Amino acid sequence: MKRIKVAICGYGGLGRSHANQLAAMPDVELVAVCDRLPERLVAKEVATNLGGAGPAFDIRRSRTYTDFDELLAKEKPEAVFTALPTDLHAPLAVKAMAAGAHVFSEKPMAIDSAACDAMIQASERYGRKLMVGQCLRFWPEYEFLQKCVVEGSYGRLRSLAMTRVGAYASWSAEDWMNRASRSGGAILDLHLHDVDWAQQAFGEPGELCAGGKVGKTGGIDDVSAVWTYDDFCVTLRGSWMAQGFAMSFQACFEVATLQFGLHPDPALHLVKPGAAPEKIAVSAQSAYFREDRYFLDCIREDRPVERCLPESAKRSVALVERERRAIEAGRDLEAVPKANRGRA
Ligand SMILES: NC(=O)c1ccc[n+]([C@@H]2O[C@H](COP(=O)([O-])OP(=O)(O)OC[C@H]3O[C@@H](n4cnc5c(N)ncnc54)[C@H](O)[C@@H]3O)[C@@H](O)[C@H]2O)c1
Structure with missing residues (x-):
């Protein structure tokens, strides 16, 4: 079997996660790994926000580079997985496509929608596949939710709440994640996961209101948003x-509630009136494996990528920008004056 020649650029938390997924695929040869920091190319362990033990992939099985241009020139990979600081997603993806590689780029697609456009243009210009790693679209529990929405299995959706919270990153190289100019802050790096899921499921909301707090990144690091559609609303x-x-999510349908990640048992549950919560079994395969496999199958079978298309991933970045504008402009016209707040 002909093996697909793959390279990884960015060998931190997510680069290692991709390496582990790819190492388990017999039709893939991970020919080279690039990281700007040489110490990352020898270290066996690196902290990540994904939990779990250190990598199973042994980097000695690949050639290593600290210069991505050199890797592209010498290795001529068929596909590149990029797992870089977000401000580098667009320039390095464009570079890889110009060199003839198909690109799987980690989320967020790019630091802003203009940079997303540059990636889309490069994909068209060089005729290369481009997929964005919006992993929730491959997450079995969220796929089940989507199926319930599309099929109306429990009636129409009335409301959906999606939550994602964590601590500031302590692992990112040179602390790039804690600088909004590089990561976009939590609103782009973290909250985007749920924005993207809701966007791909329901499209652009008619009305959107959002509040947020600037944090230590200098960007919005705490956000609450309500998106209103004709028939239901989504709280993120x-x-x-x-x-x-x-x-977590909690999806209230007309006749049942589907919930995931909630106390006391975070597994996916269906809750019907008067009945004990019913556990729903889903695929045990990780979303990270499934998204990588999907992309490589598109290359192997020479078919177009249809999931996580760049145009769709760009719409999610644009929605984060819309939320930011709503937060910046947001005024509660009936706001209570500061002196009158609290108890009378
Ligand atoms: N899908 C998910 O669940 C998920 C989870 C975490 C992070 N991410 C995304 O993955 C991306 C990477 O995040 P991370 O946690 O792996 O960060 P990280 O800091 O651990 O890794 C980034 C790596 O890129 C390297 N790098 C920087 N500039 C480079 C260059 N010019 N050439 C080559 N290497 C360079 C850094 O040295 C570092 O090792 C981010 O966009 C982040 O949003 C996705």
């Missing part, structure tokens, strides 16, 4: 101001 909450990590 994201923060880097929490301790520990938690992600």
Whole structure:
């Protein structure tokens, strides 16, 4: 079997996660790994926000580079997985596509929508596949939620609450994640996961209101938003101001509630009136494996990528920008004057 020649650029938390997924695929040859920091190319362990033990992939099986241009010139990979600081997603993806590689780029697609456009243009210009790692779209519990929405299994959706909170990053190289100019702050790095899921499921909301708090990144690191559609609303909450990590959703349909990640048992449950919560079994395969496999199958079978398309991933970045504008402009016209707040 012909093996697909793959390279990884950015060998931190997510680069290692991709390396582990790819190492388990017999039709993939991970020919090279690039990281600007040489110490990252030898270290066996690196902290990540994904939990779990250190990598199973042994980097000695690949050639290593600190210069991405050199890797592209020498290795001519068929596909590149990029897991870089967010401000570098667009320039390095464009570079890889110009060199002839298909690109899987980690989320968020880019630091802003203009940079997303540059990636889309490069994909068209060089005729290369481009997929963005919006992993929730491959997350089995969220796929089940989508199925319930599309099929109306429990009636129409009336409201959906999505939450994702954690602590500020302590692992990112040169602390890039804690600088909004590089990461976009929690609203783009973390909250975007739920923004993207809701956006791809329901499209752009008619009305959106949002409140947020600037945190230590200098960007919005705590956000609460309500998106209103004709028939239901979605409440999204994201923060880097929490301790520990938690992600959850609660989807209220007409005749049942589907919930995931909630106390006391975070597994996916269906709750019907008067009945004990019923646990729903979903695939045990990780979303990270499934998204990587999907992208590589598109390359192997020479078919277009149809999931996590760049145009769709860009819409999510644009929605974060819309939330930011709502937060900046937001005025509660009936706001109570400061002196009159609290108890009478
Ligand atoms: N899908 C998910 O669940 C998920 C989770 C965490 C992070 N991410 C995303 O993955 C991306 C990477 O995050 P991370 O946690 O792995 O960060 P990280 O800091 O651990 O890794 C980034 C790596 O890129 C390297 N790098 C920086 N500039 C480079 C360059 N010019 N050439 C080559 N290497 C360079 C850094 O040295 C570092 O090792 C981010 O966009 C983040 O949003 C996604």
